[in-house]
Amino acid sequence: MPANPKQLARRVYQGERSGIARAITLVESTRQDHRRKAAGLLAELGSLGAREGLRIGITGAPGAGKSTLIDCLGTKLTRNGLSVAVLAVDPSSTASGGSILGDKTRMSALVRNPKAFIRPSPTGGFQGGVSRRARDVVFVCEQAGFDVVLVETTGVGQTDILVSGLVDIFVLLVSPGAGDDLQGIKRGIMEKADLVLVNKSDGEFMSQASRTCADYASALRLLRSRRQDPDGFPVAMNISALEDRGIQGTWKHVLHLAEWRRQQGFWRQNRQNQAVSWFKSEIDERIRERLLADEELRARISAQEDRVRSGRLHYDAAAQEIVEELWSRVGQERVSGSQSVDNPQQAAK
Ligand SMILES: Nc1nc2c(ncn2[C@@H]2O[C@H](COP(=O)(O)OP(=O)(O)OP(=O)(O)O)[C@@H](O)[C@H]2O)c(=O)[nH]1
Numbered sequence: 001m002p003a004n005p006k007q008l009a010r011r012v013y014q015g016e017r018s019g020i021a022r023a024i025t026l027v028e029s030t031r032q033d034h035r036r037k038a039a040g041l042l043a044e045l046g047s048l049g050a051r052e053g054l055r056i057g058i059t060g061a062p063g064a065g066k067s068t069l070i071d072c073l074g075t076k077l078t079r080n081g082l083s084v085a086v087l088a089v090d091p092s093s094t095a096s097g098g099s100i101l102g103d104k105t106r107m108s109a110l111v112r113n114p115k116a117f118i119r120p121s122p123t124g125g126f127q128g129g130v131s132r133r134a135r136d137v138v139f140v141c142e143q144a145g146f147d148v149v150l151v152e153t154t155g156v157g158q159t160d161i162l163v164s165g166l167v168d169i170f171v172l173l174v175s176p177g178a179g180d181d182l183q184g185i186k187r188g189i190m191e192k193a194d195l196v197l198v199n200k201s202d203g204e205f206m207s208q209a210s211r212t213c214a215d216y217a218s219a220l221r222l223l224r225s226r227r228q229d230p231d232g233f234p235v236a237m238n239i240s241a242l243e244d245r246g247i248q249g250t251w252k253h254v255l256h257l258a259e260w261r262r263q264q265g266f267w268r269q270n271r272q273n274q275a276v277s278w279f280k281s282e283i284d285e286r287i288r289e290r291l292l293a294d295e296e297l298r299a300r301i302s303a304q305e306d307r308v309r310s311g312r313l314h315y316d317a318a319a320q321e322i323v324e325e326l327w328s329r330v331g332q333e334r335v336s337g338s339q340s341v342d343n344p345q346q347a348a349k
């Protein structure tokens with residue numbers, strides 16, 4: 001792991017692949033010393049001047065064809081001279097049977113493309129919190145100068161909602177059929193989707209795919225009309241990632257939506273809101289980290305848990321005690337910290 005965040009930040013900014021890969025490994029790491037270096041790297045990268053790519057989230061059930069779509073779309077974009085970063089965000093890469101293998105084999109064209117960079121989700125998933133690591137990785141890719149950042153996520157748990165909070169445009173990919181219950185798609189996802197693509201609209205699936213698309217179109221109409229949408233959005237359309245049908249049209253919709261939101265000011269507004277919400281969740285996460293880093297506090301929490309479970313202590317009072325204990329420890333740290341500043345010998349230790 002490189003010792004110098006400044007150097008690494010420069011390499012990332014210059015778009016150097018090995019530097020980008022290293023930077024991502026660093027920000028994904030949960031090791032305390034790596035966390036510190038990662039913070040330094042992010043700060044350095046931030047100071048190098050903001051770059052903005054187009055961030056697109058692609059979600060859908062396992063096997064819906066997300067990787068196939070990304071391979072097809074990504075290849076087209078690179079042919080148009082755009083550079084593309086692909087990130088896979090899974091709560092656990094075992095959930096989809098090992099996304100590393102899946103991603104590399106299903107993005108066979110893109111994997112060999114020099115204008116594309118593919119980063120599968122880390123083995124064992126994002127232990128340090130999906131959203132936090134993923135947004136750092138997205139930031140690294142943007143600062144590396146990629147024009148388009150595609151984020152693939154399966155609709156497992158809350159990851160799709162989290163990913164929708166770190167992209168500009170959110171795409172839901174579905175398979176034909178099971179239109180009656182809209183495939184159990186969570187309402188929250190439908191509300192976030194800018195485009196619903198009914199994939200596998202080919203061969204024997206064709207007529208079923210048209211019905212599914214009509215179902216989604218009417219569900220989207222019923223659901224809402226958002227202020228942040230131009231006429232006709234959110235769009236539901238048939239595509240075939242395998243046969244490269246509707247992909248060009250999908251991209252046109254994406255560009256139209258992006259342009260419209262830029263002009264209306266919604267683009268900037270969305271990015272600003274995202275930045276503020278990340279800032280707030282960083283605070284939450286840091287407090288939580290500080291709490292759990294303390295062995296004695298962890299033991300206290302576990303003891304309180306037993307008392308809450310057995311009904312000896314109310315959950316509210318139990319939580320209050322833990323938080324008070326944390327504040328008092330932080331206070332003690334500050335006192336001993338300022339003492340060591342007064343005492344240069346101790347401070348030097
Ligand atoms: N007929 C047809 N099959 C497709 C299409 N797109 C993808 N498939 C097939 O569907 C299967 C799953 O495709 P993937 O692209 O790996 O799906 P995914 O959504 O990325 O899957 P996970 O990453 O495991 O969640 C593969 O066998 C693809 O060949 C399509 O447009 N038509």
Ligand SMILES: [Mg+2]
Nearest residue numbers: 066067102103
């Ligand atoms: Mg995939």
